[in-house]
Amino acid sequence: MTSVRYAFTVMRVVLRSMWRRAEGRFSLLVLGLWLLVSLVSMFWTPWSLWWTDGYHVWQKPSMLHILGTDGSGADMVSWLMAGSRTNLLICVLTIVVTAIFGLLLLAAMLVRATMLAQMSVVVIDALISLPTVLLALILAVPFGPSVAVIVAACGFGYGLNLARIARPQALLVARSGYVEAAMSNGARASRVFLGHVVPNIRPVLVVQLSMSAGTVILAESGLTYLGIGVQSGVPSWGHSLATSVSFINVYPLTVLWSGLIITCVVLALNLFGDALRDCADPLSNAELRSIRQDGGAGQSSGEQQSSSEQQSSSAVLGQGVTRGSGQ
Amino acid sequence: MAENLRSGDAQGTSTETTGSIHDERQTSEQSADLPGSTDDSLNSYQKRHRSTPPWVWIVAVIAAVAIAAGGVFAYRHANSSSSVAETSQSISIGLKLAPTNLDIRNEAGAALDQVLIGNVYEGLVARNSENAVVPALAKSWTISKDAKTYTFTLHAGERFSNGDALDSKDVVWSLNSLIDNDYVNAQALANVESVSADGTTTVVLKLKAPDAALLWNLTGRAGLVLDEEAHYDAKTQAIGSGPYLVDSFKQNESLTLKANPRYWGSHQAKTHTVVLRYITDDNAAINALKSNNVQVLAPITANLSSSVSNDGDVVVKAGNDTDKFVLAFNSTGPKTADKRVRQAIRYAIDNKALISSRGGADELLGGPIPSLDPGYEDLTKLYPFNQNKAKELLSEAGYSTSKPLKLDFEYANIYGTEIGDQLRSQLKAVGIDLNVKVVEFSAWLNDVYTNKNYDLSLVDHNESHDFNAWANPEYYFNYDNKQVQELYAKAVSSTSDAAYESYLKQAARLVSEDAPADWLFNYRVTTAYRKSVTGFPLNLNQSLLPLWNVQNKA
Numbered sequence: 001m002t003s004v005r006y007a008f009t010v011m012r013v014v015l016r017s018m019w020r021r022a023e024g025r026f027s028l029l030v031l032g033l034w035l036l037v038s039l040v041s042m043f044w045t046p047w048s049l050w051w052t053d054g055y056h057v058w059q060k061p062s063m064l065h066i067l068g069t070d071g072s073g074a075d076m077v078s079w080l081m082a083g084s085r086t087n088l089l090i091c092v093l094t095i096v097v098t099a100i101f102g103l104l105l106l107a108a109m110l111v112r113a114t115m116l117a118q119m120s121v122v123v124i125d126a127l128i129s130l131p132t133v134l135l136a137l138i139l140a141v142p143f144g145p146s147v148a149v150i151v152a153a154c155g156f157g158y159g160l161n162l163a164r165i166a167r168p169q170a171l172l173v174a175r176s177g178y179v180e181a182a183m184s185n186g187a188r189a190s191r192v193f194l195g196h197v198v199p200n201i202r203p204v205l206v207v208q209l210s211m212s213a214g215t216v217i218l219a220e221s222g223l224t225y226l227g228i229g230v231q232s233g234v235p236s237w238g239h240s241l242a243t244s245v246s247f248i249n250v251y252p253l254t255v256l257w258s259g260l261i262i263t264c265v266v267l268a269l270n271l272f273g274d275a276l277r278d279c280a281d282p283l284s285n286a287e288l289r290s291i292r293q294d295g296g297a298g299q300s301s302g303e304q305q306s307s308s309e310q311q312s313s314s315a316v317l318g319q320g321v322t323r324g325s326g327q
Numbered sequence: 328m329a330e331n332l333r334s335g336d337a338q339g340t341s342t343e344t345t346g347s348i349h350d351e352r353q354t355s356e357q358s359a360d361l362p363g364s365t366d367d368s369l370n371s372y373q374k375r376h377r378s379t380p381p382w383v384w385i386v387a388v389i390a391a392v393a394i395a396a397g398g399v400f401a402y403r404h405a406n407s408s409s410s411v412a413e414t415s416q417s418i419s420i421g422l423k424l425a426p427t428n429l430d431i432r433n434e435a436g437a438a439l440d441q442v443l444i445g446n447v448y449e450g451l452v453a454r455n456s457e458n459a460v461v462p463a464l465a466k467s468w469t470i471s472k473d474a475k476t477y478t479f480t481l482h483a484g485e486r487f488s489n490g491d492a493l494d495s496k497d498v499v500w501s502l503n504s505l506i507d508n509d510y511v512n513a514q515a516l517a518n519v520e521s522v523s524a525d526g527t528t529t530v531v532l533k534l535k536a537p538d539a540a541l542l543w544n545l546t547g548r549a550g551l552v553l554d555e556e557a558h559y560d561a562k563t564q565a566i567g568s569g570p571y572l573v574d575s576f577k578q579n580e581s582l583t584l585k586a587n588p589r590y591w592g593s594h595q596a597k598t599h600t601v602v603l604r605y606i607t608d609d610n611a612a613i614n615a616l617k618s619n620n621v622q623v624l625a626p627i628t629a630n631l632s633s634s635v636s637n638d639g640d641v642v643v644k645a646g647n648d649t650d651k652f653v654l655a656f657n658s659t660g661p662k663t664a665d666k667r668v669r670q671a672i673r674y675a676i677d678n679k680a681l682i683s684s685r686g687g688a689d690e691l692l693g694g695p696i697p698s699l700d701p702g703y704e705d706l707t708k709l710y711p712f713n714q715n716k717a718k719e720l721l722s723e724a725g726y727s728t729s730k731p732l733k734l735d736f737e738y739a740n741i742y743g744t745e746i747g748d749q750l751r752s753q754l755k756a757v758g759i760d761l762n763v764k765v766v767e768f769s770a771w772l773n774d775v776y777t778n779k780n781y782d783l784s785l786v787d788h789n790e791s792h793d794f795n796a797w798a799n800p801e802y803y804f805n806y807d808n809k810q811v812q813e814l815y816a817k818a819v820s821s822t823s824d825a826a827y828e829s830y831l832k833q834a835a836r837l838v839s840e841d842a843p844a845d846w847l848f849n850y851r852v853t854t855a856y857r858k859s860v861t862g863f864p865l866n867l868n869q870s871l872l873p874l875w876n877v878q879n880k881a
Contacts (some may be wrong), residue, residue, distance in 0.1 A: 050751070050752050050756075051854060052685035052748060052752035052753070052754045053680070054677065054679075054681055054683045054749055055679075055680055055683045055684070056684075057630075057683075057684040060632070071630070071743075071745045072684060072744075072745040072746075072748040072749045072752070073680075073684055073749070074748065074752070142763070144766070176597060187756045227740050227765070231742045231745055231764070231765075232748070232763050232764070232765040233744075233748060233763050235749065239744075243744060243745065246609055246610065246631075247615075247630065247631065248610065249610055249613055249631065249632070249634045250631055250633055250634045286735075312826025324756070
């Protein structure tokens with residue numbers, strides 16, 4: 001029970017310190033609004049998604065249609081609202097796939113069997129040169145355009161990137177004294193990986209995953225524009241952008257709305273990663289440090305010391321070690 | 328003195344490097360290193376160097392660049408103004424669909440008919456802008472009473488652009504080689520028994536059975552007359568008897584036509600050079616028109632035309648065409664085999680809304696025959712937009728809100744997503760769930776055209792005189808109506824135009840009543856051109872584009 005309360009306290013402190021920073025506040029506001037709109041759109045949109053009016057296409061913004069109508073006479077706001085739901089789903093799924101796939105690859109690169117480790121490095125380096133768009137194109141031929149294709153293609157591509165970027169830091173951890181000690185004490189490799197390596201590369205993970213989340217939103221609009229993103233009739237920001245972009249000369253406003261939303265959300269996701277890394281790091285966030293000392297009484301004693309000492313063998317403190325040596 | 332020289336040398340090397348170092352050196356010397364400046368020779372050396380400060384060089388370079396840029400601009404301006412003065416000699420036309428090569432015998436597609444027939448190649452007969460048959464190489468013709476013998480009389484003195492004479496022998500060879508080698512459109516001459524020459528200006532066609540569509544078919548590829556003796560690469564060149572020659576062909580980019588100096592007839596080209604540019608992107612095409620890179624744009628998307636029509640120099644006009652946007656219902660499909668379902672869909676579709684959303688240029692079409700084709704009749708009243716009737720028919724067929732009708736709708740992505748979104752929304756209103764799949768054209772060809780595995784499908788059937796598709800049970804419509812097939816056979820074998828049209832009219836009405844499809848609208852091609860351009864054909868210009876009369880009076 002105490003550990004749950006402890007987790008809540010940490011989260012509250014992290015969110016509070018993010019809120020104090022300008023970029024953190026911006027990203028929290030935008031992402032919060034995104035979640036809210038997605039939730040609302042599941043039960044209510046100003047107009048039904050099924051409603052079109054061929055006599056009133058490309059309407060200018062009015063009281064009836066706040067952002068106007070699109071090329072089939074459907075309400076822009078409703079489609080953008082419903083689109084936020086699809087994009088949220090794509091975003092979350094891609095983060096999950098990227099994290100799982102990236103960590104699996106990372107584990108493969110860290111194994112003691114040198115042959116396997118070397119080979120996986122070479123294979124990953126080779127695969128990283130494969131463009132995500134090409135991969136999505138290849139997948140879209142047999143499976144047709146769908147959310148799954150976007151998630152699979154992007155999760156694969158970003159997972160490779162994640163593994164490649166996290167590797168140097170993970171190697172440092174894997175060769176550190178405390179991992180040696182754990183191994184000689186008989187700890188299993190999987191436990192060392194999840195218990196020591198992953199927590200220590202958390203800053204890199206946070207930044208990479210939030211960047212993946214931002215990039216997949218861009219990828220979704222790009223792929224949908226090419227006709228291999230979400231299926232026709234599925235609302236998404238990319239769909240709204242793609243349908244209006246061919247009319248940009250005549251109706252530039254319609255492109256603006258979806259473009260603005262995509263830009264804001266991608267920016268917010270990228271800033272969110274940065275802010276979260278800084279605020280969730282006990283070394284740079286003094287408030288978090290004090291919480292850990294007060295509230296972490298139930299935790300191991302090694303963790304209490306960890307925040308103040310630079311050199312230590314605890315898992316949390318390893319973060320400091322990697323940060324110090326990496327920069 | 329030696330010391331002075333040395334310091335002077337040091338100064339010299341430093342000034343030789345870059346301006347910024349030189350400046351730094353000066354300021355530091357002036358502020359801190361005063362003893363150096365007391366020496367006369369050093370001072371004079373510094374002065375000499377200060378007399379050409381680096382900014383002079385910068386200014387000189389900028390001036391040189393400016394003069395060069397100005398010169399280039401002036402040169403180009405002079406060139407462009409001279410080309411403006413010459414515009415009556417040349418004109419650029421923006422088109423959309425490009426032919427892959429110029430081989431009119433082996434390469435199918437309307438893009439080739441559009442640019443070559445009537446311009447480079449000529450047929451025995453031709454089509455006017457109302458889709459009616461008019462004389463071309465043949466100045467007249469007679470048809471025997473049993474409608475089985477056609478006798479054509481050629482103009483005297485006809486010749487190809489390479490100087491060869493064009494006479495009845497060339498006609499016989501052209502038609503026979505088309506039939507023998509089964510070139511594109513050879514089936515149009517399926518009823519021809521023999522083609523023979525009688526003297527140098529008379530050609531006789533004998534038929535196995537009367538064929539009312541034969542004359543019209545001869546206006547297309549089937550009737551083209553080519554030069555047997557000419558040897559050229561048909562993929563990049565074309566030698567015919569028309570008012571234009573192919574000057575150069577760049578695949579997917581442009582086709583340049585030049586006036587044929589040896590042209591024999593009355594359609595002498597009024598503009599010496601015509602450049603046909605292929606621009607697939609709508610926005611790029613409009614920019615080309617705005618910047619006067621092209622003087623004509625055919626077609627322009629009707630919804631986009633407002634961006635140029637506000638410009639006082641550009642005229643936007645729609646012309647009639649034979650394009651039919653056919654929403655086909657699989658007549659043997661598991662759900663669409665039920666006539667009530669097909670009728671319900673026709674009642675549920677608001678064709679006027681579709682047309683309005685596309686810019687309002689298109690026309691309502693209630694049956695398989697458009698207004699420019701023989702046998703046309705206004706059938707739009709057969710299935711007016713009536714949602715209540717659609718719901719009644721659906722409940723008769725056993726569908727309700729608890730058991731909604733679910734249909735797949737597959738079409739190629741070239742028609743855009745809007746039309747699918749709108750149909751889904753319109754059918755939703757009467758209780759039909761439409762699962763729209765927008766696919767690549769090749770996927771559509773495989774699923775729908777070849778395997779006939781579909782519920783609903785959409786294609787723009789742009790051919791003229793193509794009613795035979797409804798009399799052919801093997802076609803992807805799966806439409807099999809014996810009465811229609813009999814009427815069509817009677818129409819084709821009829822000996823008079825009036826009989827031909829009346830049979831077709833009856834057959835078309837039967838087809839429309841059976842509701843094997845909804846003819847969403849008759850697409851009308853929208854053309855945009857500069858005010859100075861005259862003589863550009865508006866009707867049918869996606870398959871028939873005679874350019875001899877086009878002029879740019881700038």
